[in-house]
Amino acid sequence: MLTIGVDIGGTKVAAGVVDEDGEIVAHALRPTPADQPDLVAETVADVVKELAEGREIEAIGVGAAGFVDETRSIVRFAPNLAWREEPLQKKITGLVGLPVVVENDANAMAWGETNFGAGRGQTHVVCITVGTGIGGGLVFDGKLFRGRWGMGAELGHMQVVPEGRLCGCGNLGCWEQYASGNALVADAREIARLQPERARILFELAGEKIEGEEVTEAARKGDDASLAAFSSLADWLGQGMADLAAVLDPGCFIIGGGVSRAADLFFEQAKETFARQLTGRGHRPVADIRLAELGASAGVVGAADLARQR
Ligand SMILES: [Zn+2]
Numbered sequence: 001m002l003t004i005g006v007d008i009g010g011t012k013v014a015a016g017v018v019d020e021d022g023e024i025v026a027h028a029l030r031p032t033p034a035d036q037p038d039l040v041a042e043t044v045a046d047v048v049k050e051l052a053e054g055r056e057i058e059a060i061g062v063g064a065a066g067f068v069d070e071t072r073s074i075v076r077f078a079p080n081l082a083w084r085e086e087p088l089q090k091k092i093t094g095l096v097g098l099p100v101v102v103e104n105d106a107n108a109m110a111w112g113e114t115n116f117g118a119g120r121g122q123t124h125v126v127c128i129t130v131g132t133g134i135g136g137g138l139v140f141d142g143k144l145f146r147g148r149w150g151m152g153a154e155l156g157h158m159q160v161v162p163e164g165r166l167c168g169c170g171n172l173g174c175w176e177q178y179a180s181g182n183a184l185v186a187d188a189r190e191i192a193r194l195q196p197e198r199a200r201i202l203f204e205l206a207g208e209k210i211e212g213e214e215v216t217e218a219a220r221k222g223d224d225a226s227l228a229a230f231s232s233l234a235d236w237l238g239q240g241m242a243d244l245a246a247v248l249d250p251g252c253f254i255i256g257g258g259v260s261r262a263a264d265l266f267f268e269q270a271k272e273t274f275a276r277q278l279t280g281r282g283h284r285p286v287a288d289i290r291l292a293e294l295g296a297s298a299g300v301v302g303a304a305d306l307a308r309q310r
Contacts, residue, residue, distance in 0.1 A: 001058045004051055005304030006044050007105060008064045010034060010080045015047045016297065017055060018304035022116030024297060026051055037081045041088060045095035052096075059099040061307030062092065063108030063299045065135075070150035072102050079168060101307045105299050107153065109292075110137020111144050112302025113254050117293035122252040126244055127292075128155060129257035130237070133168065134176035138248070144306070155244065156180065160236070179236035181212050181259045187229035188215040199225035216262045233259075234266035238273025245287055246279045256292030263291055 002025070006015040013032050016024040028047050033039040048060055066078030073089030093100045103111075110127035119125040123142050129135035136155030138145040146152055156176030157169050164173025165186070177183055189210050192199035201223035206214035219226035241253055253274075255267070271289050275281065294301060 001308070002055055003058050003304040003307045004048055004060050005108070005300035005302065005307070006047065006060065006062045007108070007299035007303060008032065008040060008044065008062065008081075009105075010065070013040070013043050013047055014296070014300055015044075015051055016300040016304065017051050017057070018301055020308070022112070022301045022305060024300065026055075027297075027300070032081075034081060037078075037083050037086070040081065041091035041095060044092050048092075048096050048098075052098075057098060059101065059307035059310060060092065060096060061108065061303030061305070061310075062088065062100060062102045063105040063303040064088065064102060065105045067151050068102050068104045068107075070146065070148065072150065073100075075102065076151075099307070099310060101303075101310045103303055103306050104137075104150075104153075106135030107137045107144055107146065108302035108306060109135070109256060109294075109298040110139055110153075110254070110302065111306055112294055112298040112300070113256060113292050114139040115305060116301055117298060118254045118290040119252055122288075124248070124250045125252045125254060126155075126241075126248060126250045127254045127256065128237075128241070129292075130180055130255060130259040131257035132181050134180050135257070138250075140248075140250075155240070158240075158243075160240070175236070175240050179233055179240055181257075183236070184215055184229050184233050184259065185210060185212050187232050188218075188226050191225040191228055195225065198228070199223060202226050212259075216265065219262075219265050227265075230262070230265040231269060234269035235273050237266065238270040239277050241270070241274045241287075241289065242277035242279070245274075250287050252288045252290060254290050254292050256295075256298060260291055267291065 013030045016027040067076045075086040114125045125139040127137040134156030136153040161173035165177035167174035202218040
């Protein structure tokens with residue numbers, strides 16, 4: 001039986017028809033009506049109708065960035081789409097007439113990666129999505145961990161620096177302000193401003209407009225400031241994983257998200273920092289740290305499978 005997974009991003013709505021093996025057999029895209037959040041449900045219904053044409057579809061899984069309640073139907077708060085108490089499940093069900101499951105997007109990705117990607121065969125997985133921020137998803141004993149109210153695994157918002165950088169969530173010093181794509185750019189800009197002689201290659205590539213792509217390219221060309229920014233990200237990531245292991249003792253970490261495409265610049269160092277900072281090191285098995293395998297389709301595959309398992 002087929003299900004449809006939908007991933008609602010800030011700029012596009014990606015959807016796919018997915019079979020039992022996690023294979024996407026058809027897919028479709030729409031731009032997200034980001035300035036009209038009320039119309040997102042209609043966009044989802046539209047893309048579902050296109051994909052369901054001529055197919056027997058059992059259920060729809062929808063991944064959305066935001067806090068999704070424990071009944072997996074209401075998006076309580078979504079910073080990017082200005083949703084407050086949005087009854088997304090009810091709206092989409094009303095439009096498409098099929099069972100709908102709504103899930104936090106990072107949870108959907110974690111479920112997809114664990115079952116069909118880098119975490120296959122693993123029972124205790126921590127998935128860390130390193131993009132502009134940090135998303136988290138936990139699978140424990142083979143089940144998605146959602147917390148009491150559906151709002152668990154917001155790993156990016158643990159405070160790691162008291163009185164630290166202001167986070168989009170309103171708090172200070174959250175982990176995602178030190179170990180995400182935004183943090184990488186902030187670090188590179190800071191070093192370039194204070195010690196411009198270390199950022200010569202970066203300035204050549206980016207001029208005054210330093211963004212993530214330029215930092216990555218400059219680092220690969222040996223730019224000192226950009227390499228230092230990646231080194232900082234690697235250490236914050238490794239330390240964060242060691243802290244998570246102290247609490248959760250997973251068998252496997254999966255690192256995904258846009259920044260993981262530059263894994264050559266931070267992955268080994270993050271693993272070393274993790275191993276060095278792990279509590280009880282030398283007297284415990286060390287968790288595997290793997291790169292995500294499904295790329296951008298992890299959310300679609302995961303949401304579709306969560307709909308199947310509803
Ligand atoms: Zn935060």
